[in-house]
Amino acid sequence: MQTQQESRVSEASSDTPSRALAILKDIFGYPAFRGLQAEVITHIAGGGDCLVLMPTGGGKSLCYQIPALLRDGVAVVVSPLIALMQDQVAALHEAGVRAAFLNSSMTQAEAAAVERGMLTGMHNLIYVAPERLLTSRFLDLLSRTHLSLFAIDEAHCVSQWGHDFRPEYIQLSILHKRFPNVPRIALTATADNVTREEIVERLGLNGARIFISSFDRPNIRYQIVDKVNGRAQLLDFIRAEHDGDAGIVYCLSRRKVEETAAWLVGKGIRALAYHAGMGAPDRSRNQEQFLRVDGVVMVATIAFGMGIDKPDVRFVAHLDLPKSVEGYYQETGRAGRDGQAATAWMAYGLGDVVQQRRMIESSEAEPQFKRVASAKLEALLALCESTTCRRVRLLGYFGESSTSSACGNCDVCLNPPQVWDGTVAAQKALSCVFRTDQRFGAGHLIDVLRGNETGRVTQWGHDKVSTFGIGKELDEKTWRAVFRQLAALGLLAADVEGHGSLHLTAASRAVLNGSQAVPLRLQPERKKTSARTGSACEDRSAALDPAAQALWVRLRAWRADVAKQHGVPAYVVFHDATLAELVRRHPQTESGLSQITGIGTRKLESYGEELLEILRLQLDSGSRLE
Structure with a gap:
């Protein structure tokens, strides 16, 4: 006899995979699904519940955005951060998808208009914070809305043992109780076995399918150095490997954030500060600059970063030890979302060990919490002191075995310690x-x-x-x-x-x-590097001949102008990878443009003529590119 879950899933149309692929190509401009995306999309589109573990940059958003377009009704996406909502909605608008958000940045009239749109079916997706969703007023609104699915993003926030615990997430089990026939998809990039079990239990996902992609981010180089003078070492690292690149520097305290940012500015680095103690306007202004201006380094506490979609962050640095492997993985995963070379760098010393142990022992937490926190710290310290491949050890923590004993792209593999x-x-x-x-x-x-x-x-x-x-x-x-x-x-x-x-x-x-x-x-002496590991944008440009480089610069300038006109970050218009493919393939027709990754139907309509004019002008100048 079928369970309710199995009955719902069995209703999936046989043509769902082909329809999903058509949406992927026409709206989002991608030629094929990656990894488990197609399987997840088919499952949730057919009415099934699931938990999806997929690394940052692995395409989690498409796993609920495409089912939202396949199913009738409004998809409600639970998201913990205003910045994440605004970025994703802006990107969906660029692709021609009817999406909106509800958060505290809106006026009452703006929020009321979105709510009316929910009732009349104007929107495919609505992004909302858990605090708003849990109000009786919003739950009543949901009961009067034709719902297609619930997506719970950053689902690890439900774990009391995790690094990003949000009390409101525990109450999200109400969605299953109030709307038992609406499928739910919970998504996270970070969850060990204990956290996975807690997500399933607290969100009422018993019986749901669990999809686990590889946690490996092969484009990230992991590097942990013995801390002598953390700030000076950070500056040397940035200048040697990521000068002019966008990056994030994590510090434990608000004071250290402000002092480090000011010090970097004094050394000629374009740096900004971000922490929870700053006023909301200052935080918002600095975050906007980081997202919209090239080459900004954000110095922050862990209050910054979750849900940041900026694809060209070339490095994430830690001047203080994180609390756990999950925290380290989540934070370093914000580098290289575009798949280009990036670095996860950390300076680590005795003071970090002492500080973290003291914080655990002196806290007023229950003994069980202290034991869990101590075990998580021990696992992170083992990663820091590892004499074998860091990537293999990192993947092993999440239960993923590696086919190789060495990745060739971490400091231990490149410069083995004695x-x-x-x-x-x-x-x-x-x-x-x-x-x-x-x-x-x-x-x-x-x-x-x-x-x-x-x-x-x-x-x-x-x-x-x-x-x-x-x-x-x-x-x-x-x-x-x-x-x-x-x-x-x-x-x-x-x-x-x-x-x-x-x-x-x-x-x-x-x-x-x-x-x-x-x-x-x-600790081995660090070898001098003759080439930078990051700076994907400049490295790609340097590999081009003069004519191609001129086209690359022109396309980036055009994109910057469009982004400014639309009030969105440049990467929302097109990723660097799309511009690079335009330079390489140099299409001369709309049909040719439609074959470029990242150019869907809406973007072809919006930008096709302008792009072709730039491409043809470059060709007419006598510089035909191969």
Whole structure:
């Protein structure tokens, strides 16, 4: 006997796949589906519920946008951020899709007009925040609307153990109770097994199909460096590999965000700040500049980024350690959404380990939450200290096995670290912590171990302890790495009051008595790179002959003008990849334009003549491109 879910799905028309493909080509301008997109679209179009895990840039939005156009009624998309709603609606308008959003940026009259449109079937898709959706007034409006489906974007926000928990998301199970016959699709780019189970349970998706795409983002180069002077290292990284590129720099505190942004500006980097403590107009203005102006670096707390659709972010940098692998993956995934080369860079040191452990231990959370948070931190530290491919370890965290033991596009693969027997060094370090009464931080302990007679060392009489000078064979940088890894391994812990002093843990006893070996990772010297890993726009331009480069510049200038006229970011008009294909193929007819990826029927009608004029003018100038 069929379940209600199976009965709904079985109603899918046999021509759904061909209709979906036609929409993909005609409206969105793409020639073929990627990965699991076609299967997901057929399932939800047929009335089935599902949970979709797909990496950032993998095409999640199409998984509900196309079913919304295949089914009768209005699709309601639950989205947590105003910026995401506005960007997606703008892009849909450019493609000729009837979409709208409801959020706090609108006047009462504007919102009322959208609501009337819902009742009269004027819209295919409506984007709404969970807070508004859950009001009794809006639920009543939904009950009077012909609904096609519910899409719950950023579904990981439902998880209390996750990095982006939103209390309102837990209440979204009401959609299944109030509208049991309306199919639902929940989507996220980040969810381990525990989070997946929580999404299913809290959203009432029991019996729903789960689609899991590969978490791999092969275009992103993962790079984690030993933090010495984080800001200076960040500046060197930007100048060497991403000068002039758009990027995001994440910091843990609001103060550090503002100081880092100001410092970068002083060094000639076009940087802006973003954090929750800023006024809404300032946040909105800075976000608009980041989205619409080329080459802006946004320095932000994790309050910024979720749902940002900007495809040409060439790097994401972390000056502070994230709280979990999920957080790290979600944040780094904002780089290279266009599939071009991008970098995920992080400076990581002992202070990060101490800070994160202290935050967990000193929090007022329940013991169960602290255990989960500690386990997530341990997994992230293992990624940071890995001596094997970072990508393989990252994918393994999400339960995805790799066919290779090395990706060839992370710092470990490109510049393998040495592993050495650090047992004796660990014993010296732990003994020094004990001999100085477990009251001092790493800097002081390193001075003692190296026999540095600083004023503080002599003041405390630590030039007389047995561990004074027993570590002269290692330099300061190596000792810093030793203490960092001992903290990462749980052999040292920091005081919860925040004074930075280190103390022994119960696990350190086995090392001190010689029953446990301690292999350590030696941070390799970073190799000088002769070429930049990012800057996809400039790299693509540099590979062109002079005539093609002139066309590339002209197309980008035209796109910028159109975007300004329409009040949207340039990438909403066309992605760089579309412009590059125009340069490469140089079509001379509307039929030829229609074969270019990203040019659907509406955009062909809107921009076809202007594009052909630019292309023909370039050809008439005597520069025929191959």
